[in-house]
Amino acid sequence: MMIDLGFLTEEEQEAIMKVLQRDAELKRSEEERVRHLPTKINDDIQLKNMSGQWFYDAKSKRHKDKIHGADIIRASLRRKPATMSELSWNRSDKIKNSWVNNVNKEAVVTPELFGIQEQAEEGEAESSLSSNASTVTLDRLQERSTKAAVSPAKQRKNPFNDSILPDDDNLKSRESGSGIAGLSWTPHEDSLSPSKDSQSKTKSLNSGSEEPRQTPTEPSDESQKPTDQPPVPKARKVICKITDPKMQKDAALPKLAKRTNQVNGASTPPRGILKRSSSSSSTDSEVLRVNQKLDAQSKNGVPTSAILEGVAEKNSPTEVAEDNSQNSLEKLKQVRFSYNIGESEQLQSPPLHQGKEIREFDLLEFDDNNSVSNTGRSGAPGNEQSLAVKPSHSSSSALDSNVTGRDVLQENMLVLNSHDAEGSSLSVTETSQPEKSPSVELVTPTAFSSKILLNNMNVPTVDETSPNKSKPHLNPESELLKNAIDQPLPSAKTESPQVPRADLQQGSEEELNPVLMALKRSADRKMPSKSLEDISSATSNTGKVDIPREELVLSAEDVSTVPSKPDNQFSNPEKVKRLSKSVPAFLQEESDDRETDTASESSYSFGKVKKSPSSLTNLSSSSGMASLSSVSGSVMSIYSGDFGNVDVKGNIQFAIDYVEQLKELHVFICQCKDLAIADVKKQRSDPYVKSYLLPEKYKMGKRKTSVRKKTVNPVFNEILRYKIDKDLLKNQMLNLSVWHNDTFGRNSFLGEVEVDLGTWDWNDRVKKQMSWFPLKPRTPTAALELENRGEMKVALQYVPEPAGGKKISPTGEVHIWVKGCNDLPLLRGNRLNSFVKCTILPDTSRKSRQKTRSVAKTTNPVFNHTMVYDGFRPEDLKEACVELTVWDHNKLINHFLGGLRIGLGTGKSYGTEVDWMDSTLNETALWERMMKSPNTWVEDTLPLRMLMIAKLTE
């Protein structure tokens, strides 16, 4: 349900928020009124009318949720980075009621989101970290659930509860995307009252955590934000991973529990915004999934949760006890591992495999802990504080927890990176982000390292006792001491070694200009979600430095499908440029995701469309940098692409093993040799390895190694793990692909290897050893080959002189009546929520896009939606093309199902060669019929097809 509001200026946002505030006040009083109604009205029906319940009932019947538009907008706005003015505004709000509080909460959430997003970015780029990010979100969710458990939910007598009070709930639920939201809410409310702070600290912690969770949804919006507000992004990188043993026991359990909750939540359909919002937040749902995966991986920690919450699904109670120990062990292990890596990369030895604790794994856990603690902290401070937080800084959340004072938060915001006494808190928040890259986690700017320690310290404290939280922050040093004592040495070790790396990796990137960074971040944020599905919106980031400005703009605004090469590779910026010029060009955002995302079509790239020379409406493509992030996508989906046009070469060495005890597939990525140079200019490649289990039936997602910089002979020595039953591997292919991690997200494909696990001899000793495999050019993904995409029944009519009859110009209208589709493919199990988007090429401006409502739960949706486009001169009909695309709308993401391009298929438009004028014979026939018989509906049922790219190639 999130909406991309990136186009709004600060002033506009502020104005809108004020309106929403007024609305909230009205709702509050209405709620109050309704609560008292039952005492006055005995007649149920009368009561329904007077309370407005009749309306909410009807609405929920229709929309399947009770979300208020105001809430959607509010939530959408939230994601944006707060400006100072906003912050101040928030403050004023704080004073207000609980409703307001909710608002605040949301704000709080955002910071975390940032973290997540960032993590995501880094994760893709560098390693499987993304999973970490996801875990974080999970944690948050879990926390919520826990909180809920802790404090009894309020009882709302109000019939509106669902709708009205729910605002908060809805928001939360939306944000969280997990079904849990409702539960979690109440706690917040409790915590809301400032006076309660001390008492309810624990609660507040929980609640706080909830807030953060909400954020996940927002990512898309946030992505936009970053562009607007560069400052925010920087702060995030810091991570505090250290956890005290105490922490683990005390906090760990809860945390674990939380995770499970989250997981569960994920499974339950989110009530909220998330569900619907296709555009903005792909992240949430996905994140959740990811988390689940992660959980599976990280089981160690998880088990406890089962006990606590009864979620048990994944964890067995028995395991719980072990969790703590495992965690600690894992950490230790991690340390070793990292140590090995850092020092001697050659530790490739098999033993590592057996050790569960792979660095990723460990990292994940760490992150979880951290994140949890972070969330807890943030939550603790009190909802009100969270308002200040809104701005979206991750740091802010931390601040909240620590300082409790909004002021502090704000300061932090301002300072962003600056570390002060309070800075520690900042770092904490940042921790959540660490997920991105393992190395990154530990370090941010070197300066942070000290802080990190602090953070770690803080985290534990937070978890342990909310009441004392403030103290720990104050005296970071003491905490440090504590940590040193309490914590196993390993944690410290891990950090130190990794830190340097992180600095190196990130440092370079960070140095880049703020805007770019912001873009990047935004992209990153989205990443988590990507693993499951891709989000095109993230793409906006792609055009970071190298990409010509135009492209950036394009990506920002509209996304249209553009044909790409069969390979999906946007070989080089120039090509992209060309594309854009010719018409709608697509930039892809994530280059690497090809597979990742929606399995459906790997090669799609989204781009923004530029205007084309067409005579059709010229809408300003206006978007500026600001809008870049905004792609959120109501409509977009993603096609991942590979930006590079690299000749594949080289070899990869890896080993595969299935660890029966863990029920995990371990892929030990040893090294690569002689990779291609991805960045010809700089003569370098920054490779990493990504894995998938294909087809993505089980949604195991991808795993990644960290990125090795400047080398064509990277040594990874990392284990990519999948928690999956061995039986299921029989019909799976292990796809390992090597990618160049471009600083600006324009990753290049360097080659891949596919291993049929069905024929894999797990007992063959030889096969457990490292083996070299030659890298191969990309093989077509199953998704691409989706043969039957279904069909669409559509009628067209050209009305040369509309009845209204403008005097001005003799232009006609094209009416497009989308009747329905048949046999749409199911990409997500048996779920489907389809809608049709229409664009008239070459005009790809947003304005010209129209879409139908989405119809759920059927492969044969009936839309009966008529779209009218005007301004067509008869001659324009020969140059234009109606692009109808069918999408599967899933929470945050839309998956492309298939499309039509109805036009003459001449390959040209207004004299320019364009890729999209590629109508099939049937499509062309329909268009011709329409042209020949004006004022008459012509209809056909056309097979949906892949609208891609093949032509981009050249």
Added chain:
Amino acid sequence: MSDGDYDYLIKFLALGDSGVGKTSLLYQYTDGKFNSKFITTVGIDFREKRVVYRANGPDGISGRGQRIHLQLWDTAGQERFRSLTTAFFRDAMGFLLLFDLTNEQSFLNVRNWLSQLQTHAYCENPDIVLCGNKSDLEDQRTVKEEEAKELAEKYGIPYFETSAANGANVSKAVETLLDLIMKRMERNLGKDKYQQNFIRASALH
């Protein structure tokens, strides 16, 4: 403004192309004033007004007045706010769909707006009143009353030619919409009562 001292909170939403006079019409309705200056609405806004609704009973005798608190949502007509404004469609119980009698295009777009409503409103057939605004600018009129009436009839919705400038038909349009909503509720009432009776009857047997 809203102290909860009312019987019904009714939410309406005004929509239509940019510049047709949505804000002005609502302003005229709530405050009885008109400002000819064009100030574009930023996304969304709302105004409130308290009215008393008296239903005309079948016997022509009006019952006790119902105190209505109207929340009148004003939306930006500009395309750029579209995603934002449509999000509010679902929260309105009734709609004032405006076009500008002096702007043909705004009239042509009524269909699109209706389709938007169909998609986003709380139900498939929400209560709508069509307003051809700026009826005071008779000399600039480009949309014929017949055309508009025809369209309104086609969709089965009431049509008024309003003027936010002089107030013509403004209250009438809003009150008509209110009447539609109240009638809708009465129908609900009737239906439910009928069902209840039916249930009781069947229980007896």
